Amino acid sequence: xxxxxxxxxxxxxxxxxxxxADSSTRKIYTSNEETYFPDGCLIVSRTDTKGIxxxxxxxxxxxxxxxxxxxxxQPHYILRxxxxxxxxxxxxxxxxxxxxxxxxxxxxxxxxxxxxxVYATAIPNIRKGEVVGYTSVRRKPSLKKVKxxxxxxxTMF
Amino acid sequence: xxxxxxxxxxxxxxxxxxxxVFNTWLQKQLDSNIHLELHNSFKELSNAIDKxxxxxxxxxxxxxxxxxxxEGFLPVAKPKSKPDEAIxxxxxxxxxxxxxxxxxxxxxxxxxxxxVNTIGMIMLEPADLAxxxxxxxxxxxxxxIAKHLISGDAEVGFFLAExxxxxSGLVQKQLKPLISSKIHMIHHALLVGPKMHDMIxxxxxxxxxxxxxxxxxxxxxxxxxxxxxxMDYEEAEFMIDLMDTLVT
Ligand SMILES: Cc1cc2nc3c(=O)[nH]c(=O)nc-3n(C[C@H](O)[C@H](O)[C@H](O)COP(=O)(O)O)c2cc1C
Numbered sequence: 001x002x003x004x005x006x007x008x009x010x011x012x013x014x015x016x017x018x019x020x021a022d023s024s025t026r027k028i029y030t031s032n033e034e035t036y037f038p039d040g041c042l043i044v045s046r047t048d049t050k051g052i053x054x055x056x057x058x059x060x061x062x063x064x065x066x067x068x069x070x071x072x073x074q075p076h077y078i079l080r081x082x083x084x085x086x087x088x089x090x091x092x093x094x095x096x097x098x099x100x101x102x103x104x105x106x107x108x109x110x111x112x113x114x115x116x117x118v119y120a121t122a123i124p125n126i127r128k129g130e131v132v133g134y135t136s137v138r139r140k141p142s143l144k145k146v147k148x149x150x151x152x153x154x155t156m157f
Numbered sequence: 158x159x160x161x162x163x164x165x166x167x168x169x170x171x172x173x174x175x176x177x178v179f180n181t182w183l184q185k186q187l188d189s190n191i192h193l194e195l196h197n198s199f200k201e202l203s204n205a206i207d208k209x210x211x212x213x214x215x216x217x218x219x220x221x222x223x224x225x226x227x228e229g230f231l232p233v234a235k236p237k238s239k240p241d242e243a244i245x246x247x248x249x250x251x252x253x254x255x256x257x258x259x260x261x262x263x264x265x266x267x268x269x270x271x272x273v274n275t276i277g278m279i280m281l282e283p284a285d286l287a288x289x290x291x292x293x294x295x296x297x298x299x300x301x302i303a304k305h306l307i308s309g310d311a312e313v314g315f316f317l318a319e320x321x322x323x324x325s326g327l328v329q330k331q332l333k334p335l336i337s338s339k340i341h342m343i344h345h346a347l348l349v350g351p352k353m354h355d356m357i358x359x360x361x362x363x364x365x366x367x368x369x370x371x372x373x374x375x376x377x378x379x380x381x382x383x384x385x386x387x388m389d390y391e392e393a394e395f396m397i398d399l400m401d402t403l404v405t
Contacts, residue, residue, distance in 0.1 A: 039256075040242075040280060040338045044399065057342070101402070119282070121402040127394065135395075137402040142285035143257065 001078060003027035008065075009113040016082045020075070021089075030082060033114035035063060043118060043138040049131060051076045065111035076136075081109040085156035096124055096134055105141055105149045117146045159190035160212040160353060163205065165345060166196050167217055167270040167317070175379035176215075182376055186363050187356065199269050212350045217241075218343045219271035222397040225390075230348040232393040233357055234364045234385040241345065242318040242338045243276035248306045249333045256336055259284040259312065264292045266302040266311035272343060275403050277315030280336050299324065307331045342399060346388050361387055 003026055006013070013029040020026070037043075043063055046055040056064075056071045064071065064079060071078065080089075084107055095102040102122045107115050118138035124131045162183075164176050173195065180193040191213065196202040202220070205211050206228060216224060218241060224230035247253050263286065267274050294311050296302045302314035303324055318337055321329075347364075349357060364385035367373035377384065 038339075040336050040340075042340050042342075042399075044342070046395075103405075123398060123402055125394070125398055135398045135402065137399060139279055140283045142283045144285045 001026050001074065004029050004111070004113070008111055011113070013113045018077075018080055018082060020077050020080070022075070028082070028109060029113045030109065030115070031113040033112070035110060035114055035116040037116060037118060037138075037140040038063070039140065044135070045071075045076070046125070046133055046135045047076055048133045051134070053078070054133060063110070063116055064108070065114075070111075079108040081107045081115055083107050083115075083153060085153050087156050088153075092122060096122060099124055099126075099131070105145055106138070107149070107153075117141050117149075119145070158352070159192060161205075161210050162191050162193045162213040163202065163211050164193075164195060164215045165217040165220065166198055166202055167268070167273075168215075169320070169323075169381075172380055175376065175381075179376050179380060182372070183360075183363070187359060189356075199271060209350075212352045213347070214350075215345060215347050217270065217272055217345060218396060218400060219275065221346060221348065221393060222400055224348055224350075225393050225397060229351045231354060231357060232388040232390060233347045233349055233360050235344050235346045235388040235392075236382040237384040237386050239344060239382065240341050241272050241276075241343050242340060243273045243280065244316045244318045244321045244334050244337045245277055245280055245313050246306060246316060246321065246332045246334045247313050248309060249331050251312070251333060253312065253335065254333075256281060256284050259286065262286075262290040262292070263312040264294055264305075264310065266294045266296050266305040266314040268296050268299060268302065268315075270317060272400075273315050273317045275400070276338050276340065276343070279403055280338060281313075300328070303328050303332060343396065346393065346396075347385075348393075 001024060006029060009029045009031060011031040011033055013031045016028050016030065018026050018028055038059060041059040043059045044057040045053055045060050047053055053071050053074055053076055056068060061068050088104055092102045092104065104120055106118050106120045108118060109115055119141040120136055120138045122134055122136040125133045125135055162180055177193060180191055184191045196205060253259055267277065294305055296305065299316050299320040302316065305311040306314050367377055368384050
């Protein structure tokens with residue numbers, strides 16, 4: 001995946017290099033700008049069985065800051081924020097691989113370096129008995145739960 | 158052969174005659190015997206589905222999962238630009254102005270419309286209330302919900318957005334919407350059961366052409382439906398997956 005571009009970043013930022021499960025790396029920039037979840041909306045995306053984005057709704061596009069064409073065909077880790085402990089995503093994939101529903105609070109990285117918190121649910125898409133992909137739906141998280149995660153997640157590295 | 162048609166019990170009372178006229182029209186067009194039976198509650202509808210006495214149904218999104226995945230129903234069409242959205246409202250006099258202001262035990266007035274209640278519960282989550290802090294008041298109609306809010310018996314009510322917007326001005330003035338859903342992807346749909354699978358294409362053709370005739374346009378308008386759109390199997394599965402992520 002392409003590195004982030006400092007020209008897209010709004011405000012002061014820090015630089016990190018992420019290494020993903022497929023061993024690829026990406027240089028990213030993070031700022032402290034929080035974008036709040038839009039009231040009444042759901043952020044929806046679907047992936048293939050490998051986690052490559054195949055569908056994203058309007059709220060997804062708006063919250064991530066990317067254009068739709070920049071999302072479709074990309075791995076879902078395009079949103080990976082360095083403050084998210086790897087154990088959270090391991091749990092997500094382990095749960096989905098058992099054919100079960102996963103819930104969790106996720107801090108996501110925007111194209112402009114800012115972040116947004118969501119309460120996410122992911123499920124396998126089963127067609128004729130086979131998993132053909134995954135759907136994730138995010139809703140507005142409670143502030144109290146986000147605060148809890150902000151203290152818990154740094155202890156999970 | 159004769160078939161049974163039913164309509165999700167959350168239809169507005171003034172649409173009843175529209176559904177009967179639609180049924181008569183469909184019978185004539187298909188040259189088949191179709192009996193329309195309306196059920197008074199989602200529970201009654203569920204019993205009818207259990208007994209396999211439903212062949213054609215205008216279904217609430219919540220029931221589509223069971224119909225398609227367990228009962229062999231297939232999607233036929235959906236009403237154009239008519240998503241089911243929900244509104245959580247309180248009394249205009251309440252000092253609650255947002256969901257996050259709801260901080261202690263509350264009573265919720267709701268109908269038995271399962272999709273509206275599911276969306277309502279999701280929109281309530283940011284208030285971070287525990288299950289035992291929620292009390293439910295079951296209401297027969299949205300007007301009854303409004304009355305409970307105005308009298309102060311209930312703190313919040315779950316409305317179908319369309320129904321909220323159709324409350325009289327006088328009632329609406331005494332209410333305050335706290336949040337409205339903008340999901341766009343959850344909607345009713347017309348489905349057929351196994352006995353009618355071979356009629357999907359003829360029905361789709363009829364529905365798509367409905368708005369081209371005077372009579373068809375009148376029926377659509379009496380059903381509050383602008384037009385029909387084809388709904389394919391994958392779209393139904395997608396909506397089922399989506400609904401599945403919203404129920405715990
Ligand atoms: C349906 C679905 C949705 C996902 N949504 C996100 C997301 O919003 N943010 C995120 O960082 N990872 C998301 N992931 C997880 C990523 O695929 C990936 O596991 C994660 O970003 C960590 O990267 P890594 O596993 O390569 O280390 C999602 C995965 C699936 C299957």
